[in-house]
Amino acid sequence: MVTWSNFDTLTSYEELPKIERVKLAEVMAGENGADRVKKYSIPMAAGLTYNYAAKQVDDQVLEGLEKLAKEAQLADKFKALYNGEVINTGEKRLVLHHLTRGQLGDAVVADGVDKRAFYVEQQEKIAEFANKVHAGEITNAAGEKFTTVVQIGIGGSDLGPRAMYLALENWAKKNGLFKMEAKFISNVDPDDAAAVLNSIDVAHSIFILVSKSGTTLETLTNESFVKDALKNAGLDASRHMIAVTSETSPLAKSEDYLAAFFMDDYIGGRFSSTSSVGGAVLSLAFGPEVFAQFLEGAAEEDKLAANENVLENPAMVDALIGVYERNVLGYPATAVLPYSQALSRFPAHLQQADMESNGKSVNRFGEPVNYPTGPVLFGEPGTNGQHSFYQLLHQGTDIVPLQFVGFKNSQIGTDVVIQGSTSQQKLCANAAAQVVAFACGKEDENLNKKFDGGRPSSIIIGETLDPKALGALLSHFENKIMFQGFVWNVNSFDQEGVQLGKVLAKKVLAHETDGALKAYSDLLNI
């Protein structure tokens, strides 16, 4: 039986700040630093490694964090989650995204349905559909093959699938697995849909409408936008559209779609990349086998997250260190820095996954909490970021904890040797150099050129960014977020904070405004 308690009621909350702070620049110097790199490392799935040698921890701090993990019952809470307890208390829902990629615990039956079987069924239906599209068995009205797939969705229906598509696009092209180009329409800004439609051949495009409720304003608006374009091109929209939605949504039974694939209320948008929401577009773009490998990587990583031995559980250690940085060391933001251009939108996806999950001020029972919860998260790929915001990260007045990601090999494999090294070697050399530069710093008489160091980072290292590695990477961060939510005792699976804006926007459009809202509406000519 798990107990849900606020972080500040735990003994660990009192004890952690009493443990002596690690002087990172000192412990990372010399051979001791090399020893830490060897020691503070945890194997992940798909050949990845989580290395936290350059975090501000040592055996004493880790012992304190292990105590916290046990006192907060992190492993038991995860077990309760994957065995189907109502973890999303606010909305009274199970939290089942792990089940889209494997059976971690007991069978979960909800609404009279074995949910694992349900998710597998959807995956299989999508696979069959995608294979038929690729084989030219499902075509446009003229009997021609579809060449482009366009996802219409916003938030979780956009950021995750888009980031995953970009992550695998070049890998798939290189490996002869690229089936169709994917595009994404998300913003209600009409220029978003118009620009995408102008860039594609609509007659050979298939559109995926993604909305769990079937009521998301932006998505329905963009659907109409697309339908107008199809009509103007003399095309039958119902031959060009599929839906990903819940079985109870108005879209589920509509004849407006070639096919409908289902998700359900137990999968939050920001955790839906491994459900039909990611499945449809990724299976169409790269084939169902690639999507299956992606799920496999995530499932393997999930198993590691279920490990009760804290120091062998990469997501749990990552989560605990993040809590330590936020609540004990007082660092207010965190940056994700992938040394891989293919992961250009991965930080934007994590920004949603993390900030929407744990950016909360009340606990899971709706009572205020008295400690900081989720931090601001941002990031851009290295080495680009090095020529941009790294200045502040190195020498700014705030310390921002960092999460590097790097791969030994590029995806495409085309490279060039300049000054004795390949671009890929330069990329990796920069990642290694940055971790050490942030941790150790550098003395200089000119204080403008001095680096204090002591700026903590971890790094996830892999062989090549392939579907399995991507799945493992995604799972790692999803589970990290979940564990942190457990420690902070917040409900990481609702998002009441997005509601007020929607309500007020409706008032503006209905001209039911007064005061400042009317004044701003007037300024914006609405």
Add this chain to the structure above:
Amino acid sequence: MVTWSNFDTLTSYEELPKIERVKLAEVMAGENGADRVKKYSIPMAAGLTYNYAAKQVDDQVLEGLEKLAKEAQLADKFKALYNGEVINTGEKRLVLHHLTRGQLGDAVVADGVDKRAFYVEQQEKIAEFANKVHAGEITNAAGEKFTTVVQIGIGGSDLGPRAMYLALENWAKKNGLFKMEAKFISNVDPDDAAAVLNSIDVAHSIFILVSKSGTTLETLTNESFVKDALKNAGLDASRHMIAVTSETSPLAKSEDYLAAFFMDDYIGGRFSSTSSVGGAVLSLAFGPEVFAQFLEGAAEEDKLAANENVLENPAMVDALIGVYERNVLGYPATAVLPYSQALSRFPAHLQQADMESNGKSVNRFGEPVNYPTGPVLFGEPGTNGQHSFYQLLHQGTDIVPLQFVGFKNSQIGTDVVIQGSTSQQKLCANAAAQVVAFACGKEDENLNKKFDGGRPSSIIIGETLDPKALGALLSHFENKIMFQGFVWNVNSFDQEGVQLGKVLAKKVLAHETDGALKAYSDLLNI
């Protein structure tokens, strides 16, 4: 004569915290809120308006900030800057990016050259070159027209020009001014260059190599990458490349380029969008007239920034409020939220411009400062962000000050009416709604659905995002950053914090490593 003093030596630094805090949710309620929207508004160039009604200020706070502006001699320091004083003390350089778009003060002569004339000359040379390319007078070796332009550069040579290109791409297409597609190669990750090269027709592409020093590792590496590709395609690289560099760089006189256009050491990379660095790619993509309009918007906004009347100076007020939020209210981050898909990469550009300029811990004399300087800056377009990280912005435990940007009209003009409103109206309604939701919040017995409000934002509103408006927007933020640097007494124009990583990366590549650096290099197989 201006005096450079640390912020905490000023009387204002003592006085500002003593001014009563504004209860934002209270003052923004009812008709008082509407009055504030009318009152706290400053006209900008190109029809833009800066509105700060929803910031945590009132007449008392503004009076305190005006005193600070005068005590810190912000107007005088800007005057010194544009009249050619050595403002970049660390590198002993003038700071002349304003001069690329107009003559604000005295003629500035440096190295025996009238710098305004020099920048105009470069702009004219670029215009002539671009016109010849568009007219088919400069072609590839086969006498065929170039159809694509690819910028090779990183940091300031990438983020600004890329953000500006994306901001105007659809506007130019709509208005028949789109000349050539532009692509960008920046990362040393070989997959970046390989993917761009795979996506274009190299035989009809012209490449712009952008490096002030001519020594930027990533850029030279990517140049070789591109030259290899051209050679493999049987093409003469020197017929496909131009350079943007300083006159003293090794690239300036090389016969490897069709042409070379110049910038100089008085223009920092992150402030170079209005120099040849932005000029070449934007003039090729959209024609020199569009680039000239962009400069015109920036020049007009610069003039407003020179206004000594603080409350009529939008960049100065914005800067002062940001300092108040950072140093008095203690908010550690800030978000930029453009309600315009065309500005999708504008926040990434500002992230560099702001964090690289003011993420410093020493003052302009190399002495440590004892107060927070530049904040973390991040952002994504609305309404996308609403379905992502806005949860934390509304209900997280930290308050993050916000900067909205919105336009009354879309760029393309294609739209659809759903439920009685266009997409553009929905977009604007959401922007207005969010400002009020953040400021005023909402009571609810269920604390999970309660919004405290009191979360400050400003909004810049324009008619349409066109070249002039974009120039004004860019200038506004550049000048805001400059004024904040003046208050914090930091040198906003150097970036010593990016050096250490470069040095260590070279050691890794030369295998001159030990300790942690060797251990990480081994892990990454370098």
